[in-house]
Amino acid sequence: MEAVARLRNYPTSPRKMRLLVDVIRGMHVEKALAFLKFNAQHSSIPLEKLLVSAISNWKNKNEGVDESDLIVKTVFVDGARTLKRMMPAPQGRAYQKKKRSNHVTLIVDTKVITNKKSNDIENNDTLITK
Amino acid sequence: MPNPKRRHSQQRSAKRRTHYKATVDTLSTDKTTGEMHLRHRAHWVENQLFYKGRVVMEKAVKEAAADESNEAE
Numbered sequence: 001m002e003a004v005a006r007l008r009n010y011p012t013s014p015r016k017m018r019l020l021v022d023v024i025r026g027m028h029v030e031k032a033l034a035f036l037k038f039n040a041q042h043s044s045i046p047l048e049k050l051l052v053s054a055i056s057n058w059k060n061k062n063e064g065v066d067e068s069d070l071i072v073k074t075v076f077v078d079g080a081r082t083l084k085r086m087m088p089a090p091q092g093r094a095y096q097k098k099k100r101s102n103h104v105t106l107i108v109d110t111k112v113i114t115n116k117k118s119n120d121i122e123n124n125d126t127l128i129t130k
Numbered sequence: 131m132p133n134p135k136r137r138h139s140q141q142r143s144a145k146r147r148t149h150y151k152a153t154v155d156t157l158s159t160d161k162t163t164g165e166m167h168l169r170h171r172a173h174w175v176e177n178q179l180f181y182k183g184r185v186v187m188e189k190a191v192k193e194a195a196a197d198e199s200n201e202a203e
Contacts, residue, residue: 019152034157034166041152 002073002109003058007050009080010043013100017043017077021104029055029070029108047104054108065110074107 010017020043024032029051036048051072058070083099157166160173162183167173172181179187 015147019150023152023154030166031157035154037166038155038157038168039152 001058001061002107003054003061005050005054005057005106005108007046007102007104007106009101010046010104011099011101012043014077014079014102016041017047017102017104020044020047021075021077024051024072025075027072029072032072050104050106051108054106058108067110069111070108071111072106073109074105076105078103078105 020036020039020041023035024047027035033048033051036044036051055067055070059067080101080103082101085097085099087095087097089095156169158169159166160175160180160183163173163175163180165173165175165180167180172179172186174180177189178185
């Protein structure tokens with residue numbers, strides 16, 4: 001059974017967060033952890049914590065279930081609260097500067113190979129026939 | 131001074147950014163510790179520094195320092 005972990009209002013822009021999140025998506029959990037551990041971008045630190053949290057949530061939910069097939073099933077980044085700040089501009093004007101933050105939702109689950117493959121094949125067939 | 135003729139759309143920026151991705155470093159698994167690490171880089175496992183499956187360095191044990199302070203008393 002899948003387990004969710006959420007990161008709320010992390011003060012970096014969704015664009016920067018998505019760079020790493022896009023890499024992790026669908027990855028095996030151990031590989032994703034190693035990738036985040038060795039990544040130089042600052043947003044890898046909260047993401048690593050989030051993934052560890054999601055894994056332990058999953059372990060609490062599924063005691064005694066084999067965890068070797070755990071993958072990052074879903075991850076997405078949403079925009080969160082934006083702080084508006086003033087930036088001095090020429091000729092007495094002021095531009096708005098947006099200090100963005102984001103929410104990350106991460107779902108881990110065991111990989112189901114048989115179902116997914118059959119679904120994919122079905123979808124492909126329908127696409128071809130259309 | 132030359133200036134842009136038109137404001138370009140958000141779609142245009144989004145399309146440009148499809149190729150802007152994080153780089154993925156190649157990781158390999160150490161044969162003795164089983165830990166993932168960056169290639170050609172040593173890694174720490176329980177106060178021991180491993181490189182190519184061998185211990186290269188060990189962290190100084192803190193007990194020795196504690197003993198010295200006891201002797202001073």
